Structures are given as C-alpha cells and as structure tokens.
Amino acid sequence: xSAPLLQRRQARLAYAMVAPAIVLILLIYIGPMIAVVxxxxxxxxxxxxxxxxxxxxxxxxxxxxxQFGNALRNTAVYAAVFLPCAFVxxxxxxxSIQKRKQFRSVFEILYFMPVTSTLTAMAxxxxxxxxxxxxxxxxxxxxxxxxxxxxLGSPEVVLFSLAGISLWAIIGFxxxxxxxxxxxxxxxxxxxxxxxxADHPVDEFLRVTWxxxxxxxxxxxxxxxxTAFKLFDTxxxxxxxxxxxxxxxxxxxxxxEGFEYFNMGYAAxxxxxxxxxxxxxxxxxxxxxxxxxx
Amino acid sequence: xxxxTHTPDLSLTDRITxxxxxVTPGRIIVTLLLLLGAWLMVFPFLWMVSSSxxxxxxxxxxxxxxxxxxxxxxxxxxxxLVTQPYLRYLTNSMIVCVGILxxxxxxxxxxxxxxxxxxxxxxxxxxxxxIACLTVxxxxxxxxxxxxxxxxxxxxxxxxxxxxxxxxxxxxxxxxQFFRAYPDSIIQAARVDGFTEIEIVLRxxxxxxxxxxxxxxxxxxxxxxxxxYWPLIVVQSQEKMTATLSMMxxxxxFDINYGRTFAAATVVTVPMLLVFLFARRAFVRGITMSGVxx
Numbered sequence: 001x002s003a004p005l006l007q008r009r010q011a012r013l014a015y016a017m018v019a020p021a022i023v024l025i026l027l028i029y030i031g032p033m034i035a036v037v038x039x040x041x042x043x044x045x046x047x048x049x050x051x052x053x054x055x056x057x058x059x060x061x062x063x064x065x066x067q068f069g070n071a072l073r074n075t076a077v078y079a080a081v082f083l084p085c086a087f088v089x090x091x092x093x094x095x096s097i098q099k100r101k102q103f104r105s106v107f108e109i110l111y112f113m114p115v116t117s118t119l120t121a122m123a124x125x126x127x128x129x130x131x132x133x134x135x136x137x138x139x140x141x142x143x144x145x146x147x148x149x150x151x152l153g154s155p156e157v158v159l160f161s162l163a164g165i166s167l168w169a170i171i172g173f174x175x176x177x178x179x180x181x182x183x184x185x186x187x188x189x190x191x192x193x194x195x196x197x198a199d200h201p202v203d204e205f206l207r208v209t210w211x212x213x214x215x216x217x218x219x220x221x222x223x224x225x226x227t228a229f230k231l232f233d234t235x236x237x238x239x240x241x242x243x244x245x246x247x248x249x250x251x252x253x254x255x256x257e258g259f260e261y262f263n264m265g266y267a268a269x270x271x272x273x274x275x276x277x278x279x280x281x282x283x284x285x286x287x288x289x290x291x292x293x294x
Numbered sequence: 295x296x297x298x299t300h301t302p303d304l305s306l307t308d309r310i311t312x313x314x315x316x317v318t319p320g321r322i323i324v325t326l327l328l329l330l331g332a333w334l335m336v337f338p339f340l341w342m343v344s345s346s347x348x349x350x351x352x353x354x355x356x357x358x359x360x361x362x363x364x365x366x367x368x369x370x371x372x373x374x375l376v377t378q379p380y381l382r383y384l385t386n387s388m389i390v391c392v393g394i395l396x397x398x399x400x401x402x403x404x405x406x407x408x409x410x411x412x413x414x415x416x417x418x419x420x421x422x423x424x425i426a427c428l429t430v431x432x433x434x435x436x437x438x439x440x441x442x443x444x445x446x447x448x449x450x451x452x453x454x455x456x457x458x459x460x461x462x463x464x465x466x467x468x469x470x471q472f473f474r475a476y477p478d479s480i481i482q483a484a485r486v487d488g489f490t491e492i493e494i495v496l497r498x499x500x501x502x503x504x505x506x507x508x509x510x511x512x513x514x515x516x517x518x519x520x521x522x523y524w525p526l527i528v529v530q531s532q533e534k535m536t537a538t539l540s541m542m543x544x545x546x547x548f549d550i551n552y553g554r555t556f557a558a559a560t561v562v563t564v565p566m567l568l569v570f571l572f573a574r575r576a577f578v579r580g581i582t583m584s585g586v587x588x
Contacts, residue, residue: 006485007413013491014414021405022420024461028435029427035438046444093331096324109574110332113339116570116577120522120541121559125342128552134354136341168335173581180582230431233522237545251433258437259527268437275434282429 033275039268046262058269068270070245071253074159078249079228081163086224087217090171094178095209108179112172119169123234126165127152152238155246162247165234170227174220181216185209214292222285229277250274339567346370346557353552370557379532380540380561387537387565390455391518395511398462403503406469407495411481421470427463432524440527450530459518465510468583472506473499506583512573513580519566537562 040058044051062068097107114122129137130151141147151161185208193208210217232251235241241248241256248256254274258267344360345353347367355363374380408414409421439458448454476499484494525539541562544555569577 010412010491011414014408014412014417017404017408017412018414018420021401021461021466024401025423025427025463028439028458028461029430029463030423032435032438032442033430035441036435039437039441046441093328096328107328107332110335112574112578113567113570114335116516116520116566116574117339118520118538118541118563118566120520120538121562122338122342124541124544124555124559125338128345128353128556129338129341131354134356136358139356139358168338172335176578176581180578226431230433232433236522236526237542240545254433255523255526259440264437264441271434271437275430278429278431278434 036268036271036275039265040272042265042268044264044268046264051265054265058266061266062269062273067245067248067253071248071250074246074248075229075231075250078159078163078231079225081160082166082228083221083224085163085167086170086174086228087221089167090174090220091178091217093171093175094182095205097175098179098182108176111175114169115172115176117169119165119233120237122169123165123237126168126234127238130161153243155243158239158243158247162231162234162239166228166231170224174224177216177220178213181213182209185212215289218285218288218292222281222288226278226281229274229281339563342556342559342563346553346560348553350552350554353556366553367557370551370553371561373551373554374557374561378558379535380537380558382533383535383537383540384561384565386452386534387519389452390536391515393452394456394459394518395514397456397460398465398514399507399511401461402465402469403500403507404495406466407473407499409466409470410473411476411478412491424463424466424470428467432458436524436527443528449528450534452534454528455525455534455536458524459514462510462514465514468510469503469506471583472503476502505579508573509576509580509583512569512576516566516569516577537565 041053041055042051043054043057093107093111097104097111100107129135132138132148132150132153135151137151138148141149149157152158189208189212190204193204196207198204198207230251231249232255235247235249235252236255239247241252250270251274254267254270257263257270340360341358344362347365347370348362349364349366352362352364352366409417409424435458443449443454443457448457480498481494484498489497520538522538522542525536526542529535529539541559544558
C-alpha cells in the first residue's frame with residue numbers, strides 16, 4: 001500500500017473515531033460556554049418568555065450586589081480556614097506514615113475512608129455529631145470545660161464547622177497525592193544530601209523533600225483551592241446558607257439565583273465570573289508548574 | 295538444652311531493648327497523633343452504623359454506646375429498604391452511573407487513540423480544546439444545559455441526569471497519555487502483518503488500556519454516585535431520585551425517626567464503602583495518574 005493512500009485512510013478512520021467525542025464536546029462544553037456568556041448579557045428569566053439584551057447590566061448589578069459581596073467574603077473566610085489545613089495536615093501525614101514500616105497501610109486505609117464515601121449522607125452524620133444540645137462533640141468539649149458550641153447555628157462558627165467537615169473529607173485525598181509524590185523522590189537525593197551534611201530530619205525536609213515535592217505541592221494547592229471555591233453539598237443539605245446568610249457561599253448563591261429564583265441572566269453572569277476564577281487558578285497552576293519543573 | 299531455651303530469650307530481650315531504644319518522646323507523640331486522627335476519620339462511620347441499629351430514643355443518649363442497648367436494626371432497615379423506596383433510589387443511581395461510564399469509555403477510547411497515534415488535520419486544535427475543557431466544571435455550564443433540557447422536554451429523565459457527563463475530557467486526556475506510551479513499532483509491525491486499524495485498536499490497544507480504564511471507571515463511578523449538584527437541578531420526581539439526592543429529604547429537619555434516618559444514610563454510603571474496600575488501589579491510581587504524572 002502506498003504511503004499517501006495509507007495516510008488518507010488513517011485520516012478518514014481518525015475522523016470517524018473522534019467524531020462522537022467532538023459532537024458531545026460541542027454540545028456539552030463549547031455550545032453551553034458560548035450560551036452562558038450570551039445569556040449573561042440578557043435579562044432572561046425562566047418565568048417569562050420575553051427577554052431583551054441588557055449589555056453589561058448583570059455584571060454592574062453583580063459588583064454592587066450586597067449578597068454577592070457577602071458570598072465572596074464567606075467563601076474567602078472558609079477558604080482561609082480550609083486551605084492551610086488541607087495542605088499542611090496531609091503533607092505531615094504523608095511524611096509520618098510513609099516512613100513507617102508497621103501499620104502503614106492501616107493508616108492509609110483509615111485516612112482514605114472518607115474520600116469515596118457519600119459526603120451528602122455523611123454530612124447528616126456530622127450535623128448530628130455537631131448538634132448544639134445533644135451532639136457528641138459538645139459532650140466531649142463539655143468534658144474539658146468548653147462549650148456548648150452551636151456549630152451550625154451560629155453565624156460566627158458555621159464557616160469553621162463547614163471547613164472542618166470538608167477537611168475530614170479531603171485529607172485522605174491530598175495525603176495520597178503527597179505519598180505518590182514522596183515515593184517518586186529518588187533515594188539518591190537523600191544520600192547526596194547526607195554526604196553534604198544534612199542529617200537532621202528538618203534539614204532533610206528543607207533541602208530534599210520540599211524542593212523535589214514542588215510539582216505535587218502546586219497541584220495539591222491549586223486543586224484544593226478550586227475545591228474550596230466549589231463548596232456546595234454540605235451547604236445545600238445542612239445550612240441552606242443560614243444562619244443569616246452566614247454560610248451563603250459563592251456557588252450556593254449562583255445556584256439559588258439560577259435554580260430557585262430563575263434569574264437566568266444574572267446567574268449566567270455569576271457563572272461567567274466563576275469561569276474567570278477557575279481560569280486564573282489554571283493559569284497560576286501552569287505558571288507555577290513550569291517554575292517548579294526547573 | 296539450656297542453650298536452646300536461652301537463645302530465643304536473649305534475642306527477644308535484645309529485640310525489646312532495641313525497640314525501646316528507638317522509642318523516643320517524639321515518636322510516641324507522632325504515633326498518638328496518627329491514632330487520634332485515624333479515630334476522628336473513622337468515628338462518623340461507626341456512629342452512623344451504630345445509630346442505624348438504635349431506636350430513636352437512644353440515638354442522642356448522653357452515654358453513647360457503640361452497640362445499641364435496645365436493638366432496633368431490623369425494624370430500621372426494613373423501613374428503609376421495604377417501606378421506603380430506597381431500592382428504587384439505589385437502582386436509579388446505578389443506572390445513571392453505569393450509563394455515564396459506558397458512554398464515556400465508548401467515546402473516549404477511540405478519540406484518545408486517534409489523538410495519540412493517528413495523523414489528521416485539526417488534531418492539535420482538538421487536543422487543545424480537550425485540555426481547555428478539563429478546567430471547566432459543570433457548575434459553569436449548568437444554566438444553558440438546563441435550559442436546553444427544559445426546551446427539549448427532557449427534565450426528570452435518565453438522559454437528562456446523564457447528559458452533561460456523557461463525554462469525559464479527563465478520560466480522553468488520560469487515555470491519550472496512556473496510549474502515547476504504547477510502542478509505535480508494535481503497531482507498525484501489526485500493520486505490515488495486514489491488521490486493519492480497527493483490529494489494531496480492538497486486539498492490541500484495548501487490552502493494553504485495561505489498567506487505565508479500570509482506574510478511570512472507579513473514579514467516574516464514585517464521583518457521579520456522590521454528585522448532588524446536577525440531580526438536584528434536573529430530578530423532579532420520586533421515581534427518578536438518586537440515592538445521594540434522597541438525603542436532601544432530611545435537610546435541616548431530620549426524619550422524626552433518627553434510627554431510620556441513619557439507616558438510610560448507611561444504605562446510601564455502603565456501595566461507596568464497598569468500592570473503597572475492593573477498588574481502593576484502582577481509585578488511588580486514578581487520582582495519582584490525574585495529578586502527579588499527568
């Protein structure tokens with residue numbers, strides 16, 4: 001068979017193989033992304049069929065909207081509690097567990113258990129454990145003379161409690177990523193550092209582990225940030241943004257505007273903002289990954 | 295004789311002193327922290343299963359016992375599985391997750407092979423689009439997709455529950471990386487031997503893709519089983535309710551019957567705990583493939 005004929009045949013086959021995927025990508029990603037940008041320039045609501053172009057009115061409304069500011073602030077507070085813990089605790093766990101000969105897999109299994117479990121169901125368990133009057137957490141705190149804490153009902157505490165539940169769910173996931181990163185570090189790097197006089201564990205960590213782990217760290221930091229920005233399930237089932245909008249986070253507000261109040265145009269503008277935030281995270285990841293690879 | 299009885303004793307004491315000399319305050323603290331953390335990870339599961347076996351009056355008893363004082367397990371699980379439609383919910387979740395997975399694999403494997411091994415015009419653009427779509431979550435495109443499904447009269451159908459996930463750009467990317475590592479020389483040799491491209495895919499590439507496909511399958515199944523956001527938007531009737539969505543019945547106010555509530559939560563979580571027990575390694579491989587090596 002001649003080379004051009006083979007190539008033409010290959011190309012024809014290739015198109016047949018990618019066609020279903022292309023059609024679905026157009027229907028599920030490209031089309032809706034264009035549509036969401038266009039919808040954000042209208043005052044469309046599902047309730048009435050009449051709509052018109054409103055330019056950037058939805059975006060202007062967004063930046064003046066007290067609920068939007070409140071949701072961003074709540075998300076930021078939640079992330080400020082959640083992110084450092086979601087990074088440092090799994091890193092410490094990965095290092096401590098990886099060094100162990102006995103019980104290593106037992107610890108791995110126990111810490112990983114929450115990751116696959118259904119968070120929506122486990123959130124109900126957490127809300128029972130966190131109950132302000134009869135919950136077992138308050139009983140434990142009472143034994144050491146603290147509390148009772150109204151974990152989910154107090155505006156000052158609710159974001160911390162939600163961050164706690166999210167941490168419980170994500171620690172094992174990030175730990176597994178760190179363990180994979182640690183196992184990929186060649187032993188020879190540690191031997192070389194020892195010859196150079198790094199014998200203390202802290203020394204070893206700073207001179208070998210931390211730099212060699214940089215690509216994993218960037219990945220964990222960025223994916224955890226996106227996870228923090230996507231907080232939804234526990235809010236939807238436990239607090240619905242209450243008390244007094246104190247747990248109304250960004251994605252929950254977008255959901256309310258779109259699917260409870262049917263303000264599709266405004267919700268579309270919020271979605272475009274969300275896409276922008278995700279894009280910034282992706283950009284940071286690419287830039288930092290390039291730097292980490294050096 | 296005395297030698298024979300003495301030698302093991304000596305080595306035992308040696309081992310004990312050896313082990314004791316390695317026990318430092320630092321190591322004890324680390325071990326205690328690891329154990330405490332593991333207890334916090336597992337306790338919600340123990341509490342949930344324990345409560346599902348208790349009568350309502352005992353769930354919030356101030357002296358918590360792991361095993362119920364009055365056993366109400368049969369009644370609670372009978373109520374959930376027979377009186378309430380939980381088997382229906384579980385079946386719905388199963389249908390949706392399996393449907394999504396089958397279409398995802400059927401569209402991603404050929405597309406990934408074409409991108410990895412065949413030359414065709416537009417392949418770079420397609421790959422770029424796939425990578426760009428990797429960062430776009432369903433929350434951004436949900437409004438146009440929802441409106442499209444409303445216009446098509448498809449709300450509250452299995453198709454609408456599966457639709458946004460029928461193509462997985464993550465799977466296409468993952469399999470493409472995997473296929474690229476497959477040696478070209480073998481494919482060339484097969485072509486010379488008169489294999490058609492389709493035979494090459496079916497007989498050489500597919501068997502080689504099994505580990506990656508297994509890892510992805512577990513990952514996909516778990517994430518769609520646990521998804522709350524999309525079913526919350528498109529499901530309207532009891533008949534189409536998924537197991538995870540059914541937990542929303544208990545939002546803010548519990549079923550008066552606490553024991554039954556946690557029996558329901560257990561029933562919803564158990565399939566994912568089974569996945570965890572039997573496919574943990576595949577799941578972990580899925581995560582690490584996505585991140586560290588991707």
